[in-house]
Amino acid sequence: MxxxxxxxxxxxxxxxxxxxxxxxxxxxxxxxEPTWLIDQQRCMFCHKLDVPHRAPSFQQIANRYRDTAGAEDMLEQKLRKGGEAHWGKNAMPSAIERGGGALSRDDARTLVEWVLSQ
Ligand code: HEC
Structure with a gap:
Protein backbone atom coordinates (compact mmCIF):
# COMPACT_ATOMS: atom_id res chain seq x y z
CA MET A 1 0.00 0.00 0.00
CA GLU A 33 -15.73 15.43 14.96
CA PRO A 34 -14.76 13.41 18.07
CA THR A 35 -17.32 10.78 17.09
CA TRP A 36 -15.83 7.84 18.96
CA LEU A 37 -15.71 9.86 22.18
CA ILE A 38 -19.30 11.03 21.76
CA ASP A 39 -20.37 7.41 21.26
CA GLN A 40 -18.28 6.07 24.12
CA GLN A 41 -19.62 8.74 26.49
CA ARG A 42 -23.23 8.32 25.25
CA CYS A 43 -23.75 12.06 24.81
CA MET A 44 -26.46 11.62 22.20
CA PHE A 45 -28.55 9.50 24.57
CA CYS A 46 -29.67 12.73 26.26
CA HIS A 47 -28.61 15.49 23.87
CA LYS A 48 -29.41 16.33 20.26
CA LEU A 49 -27.59 18.91 18.20
CA ASP A 50 -30.45 21.27 17.43
CA VAL A 51 -33.53 20.41 19.50
CA PRO A 52 -33.88 19.90 23.26
CA HIS A 53 -34.29 16.25 24.17
CA ARG A 54 -33.64 14.89 27.66
CA ALA A 55 -31.22 17.80 28.00
CA PRO A 56 -30.64 21.16 26.30
CA SER A 57 -29.46 20.90 22.69
CA PHE A 58 -25.77 21.36 21.95
CA GLN A 59 -26.65 24.45 19.92
CA GLN A 60 -28.43 26.01 22.91
CA ILE A 61 -25.43 25.22 25.09
CA ALA A 62 -23.03 26.69 22.53
CA ASN A 63 -25.12 29.86 22.26
CA ARG A 64 -25.11 30.26 26.02
CA TYR A 65 -21.41 29.72 26.67
CA ARG A 66 -19.55 30.50 23.44
CA ASP A 67 -18.49 33.98 24.58
CA THR A 68 -18.34 33.36 28.32
CA ALA A 69 -14.90 33.60 29.90
CA GLY A 70 -14.01 30.50 31.90
CA ALA A 71 -16.90 28.47 30.52
CA GLU A 72 -14.63 25.84 29.00
CA ASP A 73 -13.01 25.03 32.34
CA MET A 74 -16.37 24.88 34.09
CA LEU A 75 -17.85 22.60 31.41
CA GLU A 76 -14.77 20.38 31.35
CA GLN A 77 -15.22 19.76 35.08
CA LYS A 78 -18.91 19.16 34.58
CA LEU A 79 -18.39 16.54 31.89
CA ARG A 80 -15.95 14.69 34.11
CA LYS A 81 -17.43 15.08 37.58
CA GLY A 82 -20.97 16.40 37.10
CA GLY A 83 -22.13 19.48 38.98
CA GLU A 84 -25.07 21.69 39.81
CA ALA A 85 -27.88 22.16 37.30
CA HIS A 86 -27.74 25.29 35.13
CA TRP A 87 -30.79 24.68 32.95
CA GLY A 88 -33.44 23.01 35.05
CA LYS A 89 -33.80 20.63 37.92
CA ASN A 90 -31.74 17.76 36.49
CA ALA A 91 -27.98 18.06 36.75
CA MET A 92 -25.68 16.48 34.23
CA PRO A 93 -24.44 13.12 35.56
CA SER A 94 -20.68 12.54 35.96
CA ALA A 95 -18.75 10.47 33.44
CA ILE A 96 -18.86 7.43 35.72
CA GLU A 97 -22.61 7.82 36.32
CA ARG A 98 -23.21 8.08 32.56
CA GLY A 99 -21.64 4.66 32.19
CA GLY A 100 -19.06 5.60 29.55
CA GLY A 101 -16.08 5.21 31.87
CA ALA A 102 -13.75 7.82 33.31
CA LEU A 103 -13.12 10.86 31.11
CA SER A 104 -9.65 12.42 30.94
CA ARG A 105 -9.12 16.19 30.99
CA ASP A 106 -7.96 16.15 27.38
CA ASP A 107 -10.97 14.18 26.21
CA ALA A 108 -13.33 16.39 28.22
CA ARG A 109 -11.72 19.46 26.65
CA THR A 110 -12.12 17.97 23.18
CA LEU A 111 -15.83 17.41 23.83
CA VAL A 112 -16.36 20.89 25.28
CA GLU A 113 -14.71 22.49 22.26
CA TRP A 114 -16.85 20.39 19.97
CA VAL A 115 -20.08 21.32 21.80
CA LEU A 116 -19.18 25.02 21.75
CA SER A 117 -18.53 24.84 18.00
CA GLN A 118 -22.17 23.80 17.32
C1 HEC B 1 -27.95 10.97 31.17
C2 HEC B 1 -28.22 12.11 30.31
C3 HEC B 1 -27.02 12.90 29.79
C4 HEC B 1 -25.93 12.43 29.10
C5 HEC B 1 -25.59 10.99 28.73
C6 HEC B 1 -25.15 13.59 28.77
N1 HEC B 1 -25.73 14.73 29.24
FE1 HEC B 1 -25.03 16.64 29.04
N2 HEC B 1 -26.58 17.31 30.15
C7 HEC B 1 -27.61 16.54 30.66
C8 HEC B 1 -28.53 17.38 31.38
C9 HEC B 1 -29.80 16.93 32.10
C10 HEC B 1 -28.01 18.69 31.30
C11 HEC B 1 -28.57 19.98 31.89
C12 HEC B 1 -27.92 20.13 33.22
C13 HEC B 1 -28.08 21.50 33.79
O1 HEC B 1 -29.20 21.95 34.02
O2 HEC B 1 -27.03 22.13 34.01
C14 HEC B 1 -26.77 18.59 30.53
C15 HEC B 1 -25.95 19.68 30.27
C16 HEC B 1 -24.82 19.64 29.48
C17 HEC B 1 -23.95 20.76 29.23
C18 HEC B 1 -24.13 22.18 29.77
C19 HEC B 1 -23.76 22.18 31.25
C20 HEC B 1 -24.02 23.49 31.92
O3 HEC B 1 -23.46 23.69 33.01
O4 HEC B 1 -24.76 24.35 31.42
C21 HEC B 1 -22.95 20.31 28.40
C22 HEC B 1 -21.78 21.10 27.84
C23 HEC B 1 -23.22 18.91 28.17
N3 HEC B 1 -24.34 18.53 28.84
C24 HEC B 1 -22.45 18.12 27.35
C25 HEC B 1 -22.56 16.73 27.29
C26 HEC B 1 -21.63 15.88 26.61
C27 HEC B 1 -20.45 16.36 25.79
C28 HEC B 1 -22.02 14.59 26.84
C29 HEC B 1 -21.26 13.33 26.48
C30 HEC B 1 -19.95 13.30 27.14
C31 HEC B 1 -23.24 14.65 27.65
N4 HEC B 1 -23.53 15.97 27.90
C32 HEC B 1 -23.95 13.54 28.07
C33 HEC B 1 -27.78 15.18 30.50
C34 HEC B 1 -26.88 14.34 29.88
Missing amino acids: TVMKVASPLNPICVTLALVTTASDCFSGDRP
Missing part, protein backbone atom coordinates in the same frame (compact mmCIF):
# COMPACT_ATOMS: atom_id res chain seq x y z
CA THR A 2 1.36 3.43 -0.85
CA VAL A 3 1.45 5.90 1.98
CA MET A 4 -0.36 9.10 1.10
CA LYS A 5 1.11 12.36 2.20
CA VAL A 6 -1.50 14.22 4.22
CA ALA A 7 -1.69 17.52 6.01
CA SER A 8 0.07 17.55 9.35
CA PRO A 9 -0.37 17.29 12.27
CA LEU A 10 -1.38 13.74 11.52
CA ASN A 11 -4.25 13.00 13.85
CA PRO A 12 -4.47 9.28 14.68
CA ILE A 13 -8.24 9.53 15.04
CA CYS A 14 -8.49 10.87 11.52
CA VAL A 15 -6.26 8.15 10.18
CA THR A 16 -8.43 5.50 11.83
CA LEU A 17 -11.60 7.16 10.58
CA ALA A 18 -10.21 7.51 7.11
CA LEU A 19 -9.49 3.80 6.99
CA VAL A 20 -13.06 2.83 7.83
CA THR A 21 -15.09 5.73 6.45
CA THR A 22 -14.77 8.54 3.98
CA ALA A 23 -13.80 11.09 6.60
CA SER A 24 -12.57 13.59 4.07
CA ASP A 25 -13.08 16.43 6.55
CA CYS A 26 -10.09 15.17 8.45
CA PHE A 27 -7.78 16.31 5.71
CA SER A 28 -9.36 19.63 4.93
CA GLY A 29 -7.93 21.41 7.94
CA ASP A 30 -11.24 21.43 9.84
CA ARG A 31 -11.23 20.00 13.29
CA PRO A 32 -12.58 16.43 13.11
Whole structure:
Protein backbone atom coordinates (compact mmCIF):
# COMPACT_ATOMS: atom_id res chain seq x y z
CA MET A 1 0.00 0.00 0.00
CA THR A 2 1.36 3.43 -0.85
CA VAL A 3 1.45 5.90 1.98
CA MET A 4 -0.36 9.10 1.10
CA LYS A 5 1.11 12.36 2.20
CA VAL A 6 -1.50 14.22 4.22
CA ALA A 7 -1.69 17.52 6.01
CA SER A 8 0.07 17.55 9.35
CA PRO A 9 -0.37 17.29 12.27
CA LEU A 10 -1.38 13.74 11.52
CA ASN A 11 -4.25 13.00 13.85
CA PRO A 12 -4.47 9.28 14.68
CA ILE A 13 -8.24 9.53 15.04
CA CYS A 14 -8.49 10.87 11.52
CA VAL A 15 -6.26 8.15 10.18
CA THR A 16 -8.43 5.50 11.83
CA LEU A 17 -11.60 7.16 10.58
CA ALA A 18 -10.21 7.51 7.11
CA LEU A 19 -9.49 3.80 6.99
CA VAL A 20 -13.06 2.83 7.83
CA THR A 21 -15.09 5.73 6.45
CA THR A 22 -14.77 8.54 3.98
CA ALA A 23 -13.80 11.09 6.60
CA SER A 24 -12.57 13.59 4.07
CA ASP A 25 -13.08 16.43 6.55
CA CYS A 26 -10.09 15.17 8.45
CA PHE A 27 -7.78 16.31 5.71
CA SER A 28 -9.36 19.63 4.93
CA GLY A 29 -7.93 21.41 7.94
CA ASP A 30 -11.24 21.43 9.84
CA ARG A 31 -11.23 20.00 13.29
CA PRO A 32 -12.58 16.43 13.11
CA GLU A 33 -15.73 15.43 14.96
CA PRO A 34 -14.76 13.41 18.07
CA THR A 35 -17.32 10.78 17.09
CA TRP A 36 -15.83 7.84 18.96
CA LEU A 37 -15.71 9.86 22.18
CA ILE A 38 -19.30 11.03 21.76
CA ASP A 39 -20.37 7.41 21.26
CA GLN A 40 -18.28 6.07 24.12
CA GLN A 41 -19.62 8.74 26.49
CA ARG A 42 -23.23 8.32 25.25
CA CYS A 43 -23.75 12.06 24.81
CA MET A 44 -26.46 11.62 22.20
CA PHE A 45 -28.55 9.50 24.57
CA CYS A 46 -29.67 12.73 26.26
CA HIS A 47 -28.61 15.49 23.87
CA LYS A 48 -29.41 16.33 20.26
CA LEU A 49 -27.59 18.91 18.20
CA ASP A 50 -30.45 21.27 17.43
CA VAL A 51 -33.53 20.41 19.50
CA PRO A 52 -33.88 19.90 23.26
CA HIS A 53 -34.29 16.25 24.17
CA ARG A 54 -33.64 14.89 27.66
CA ALA A 55 -31.22 17.80 28.00
CA PRO A 56 -30.64 21.16 26.30
CA SER A 57 -29.46 20.90 22.69
CA PHE A 58 -25.77 21.36 21.95
CA GLN A 59 -26.65 24.45 19.92
CA GLN A 60 -28.43 26.01 22.91
CA ILE A 61 -25.43 25.22 25.09
CA ALA A 62 -23.03 26.69 22.53
CA ASN A 63 -25.12 29.86 22.26
CA ARG A 64 -25.11 30.26 26.02
CA TYR A 65 -21.41 29.72 26.67
CA ARG A 66 -19.55 30.50 23.44
CA ASP A 67 -18.49 33.98 24.58
CA THR A 68 -18.34 33.36 28.32
CA ALA A 69 -14.90 33.60 29.90
CA GLY A 70 -14.01 30.50 31.90
CA ALA A 71 -16.90 28.47 30.52
CA GLU A 72 -14.63 25.84 29.00
CA ASP A 73 -13.01 25.03 32.34
CA MET A 74 -16.37 24.88 34.09
CA LEU A 75 -17.85 22.60 31.41
CA GLU A 76 -14.77 20.38 31.35
CA GLN A 77 -15.22 19.76 35.08
CA LYS A 78 -18.91 19.16 34.58
CA LEU A 79 -18.39 16.54 31.89
CA ARG A 80 -15.95 14.69 34.11
CA LYS A 81 -17.43 15.08 37.58
CA GLY A 82 -20.97 16.40 37.10
CA GLY A 83 -22.13 19.48 38.98
CA GLU A 84 -25.07 21.69 39.81
CA ALA A 85 -27.88 22.16 37.30
CA HIS A 86 -27.74 25.29 35.13
CA TRP A 87 -30.79 24.68 32.95
CA GLY A 88 -33.44 23.01 35.05
CA LYS A 89 -33.80 20.63 37.92
CA ASN A 90 -31.74 17.76 36.49
CA ALA A 91 -27.98 18.06 36.75
CA MET A 92 -25.68 16.48 34.23
CA PRO A 93 -24.44 13.12 35.56
CA SER A 94 -20.68 12.54 35.96
CA ALA A 95 -18.75 10.47 33.44
CA ILE A 96 -18.86 7.43 35.72
CA GLU A 97 -22.61 7.82 36.32
CA ARG A 98 -23.21 8.08 32.56
CA GLY A 99 -21.64 4.66 32.19
CA GLY A 100 -19.06 5.60 29.55
CA GLY A 101 -16.08 5.21 31.87
CA ALA A 102 -13.75 7.82 33.31
CA LEU A 103 -13.12 10.86 31.11
CA SER A 104 -9.65 12.42 30.94
CA ARG A 105 -9.12 16.19 30.99
CA ASP A 106 -7.96 16.15 27.38
CA ASP A 107 -10.97 14.18 26.21
CA ALA A 108 -13.33 16.39 28.22
CA ARG A 109 -11.72 19.46 26.65
CA THR A 110 -12.12 17.97 23.18
CA LEU A 111 -15.83 17.41 23.83
CA VAL A 112 -16.36 20.89 25.28
CA GLU A 113 -14.71 22.49 22.26
CA TRP A 114 -16.85 20.39 19.97
CA VAL A 115 -20.08 21.32 21.80
CA LEU A 116 -19.18 25.02 21.75
CA SER A 117 -18.53 24.84 18.00
CA GLN A 118 -22.17 23.80 17.32
C1 HEC B 1 -27.95 10.97 31.17
C2 HEC B 1 -28.22 12.11 30.31
C3 HEC B 1 -27.02 12.90 29.79
C4 HEC B 1 -25.93 12.43 29.10
C5 HEC B 1 -25.59 10.99 28.73
C6 HEC B 1 -25.15 13.59 28.77
N1 HEC B 1 -25.73 14.73 29.24
FE1 HEC B 1 -25.03 16.64 29.04
N2 HEC B 1 -26.58 17.31 30.15
C7 HEC B 1 -27.61 16.54 30.66
C8 HEC B 1 -28.53 17.38 31.38
C9 HEC B 1 -29.80 16.93 32.10
C10 HEC B 1 -28.01 18.69 31.30
C11 HEC B 1 -28.57 19.98 31.89
C12 HEC B 1 -27.92 20.13 33.22
C13 HEC B 1 -28.08 21.50 33.79
O1 HEC B 1 -29.20 21.95 34.02
O2 HEC B 1 -27.03 22.13 34.01
C14 HEC B 1 -26.77 18.59 30.53
C15 HEC B 1 -25.95 19.68 30.27
C16 HEC B 1 -24.82 19.64 29.48
C17 HEC B 1 -23.95 20.76 29.23
C18 HEC B 1 -24.13 22.18 29.77
C19 HEC B 1 -23.76 22.18 31.25
C20 HEC B 1 -24.02 23.49 31.92
O3 HEC B 1 -23.46 23.69 33.01
O4 HEC B 1 -24.76 24.35 31.42
C21 HEC B 1 -22.95 20.31 28.40
C22 HEC B 1 -21.78 21.10 27.84
C23 HEC B 1 -23.22 18.91 28.17
N3 HEC B 1 -24.34 18.53 28.84
C24 HEC B 1 -22.45 18.12 27.35
C25 HEC B 1 -22.56 16.73 27.29
C26 HEC B 1 -21.63 15.88 26.61
C27 HEC B 1 -20.45 16.36 25.79
C28 HEC B 1 -22.02 14.59 26.84
C29 HEC B 1 -21.26 13.33 26.48
C30 HEC B 1 -19.95 13.30 27.14
C31 HEC B 1 -23.24 14.65 27.65
N4 HEC B 1 -23.53 15.97 27.90
C32 HEC B 1 -23.95 13.54 28.07
C33 HEC B 1 -27.78 15.18 30.50
C34 HEC B 1 -26.88 14.34 29.88
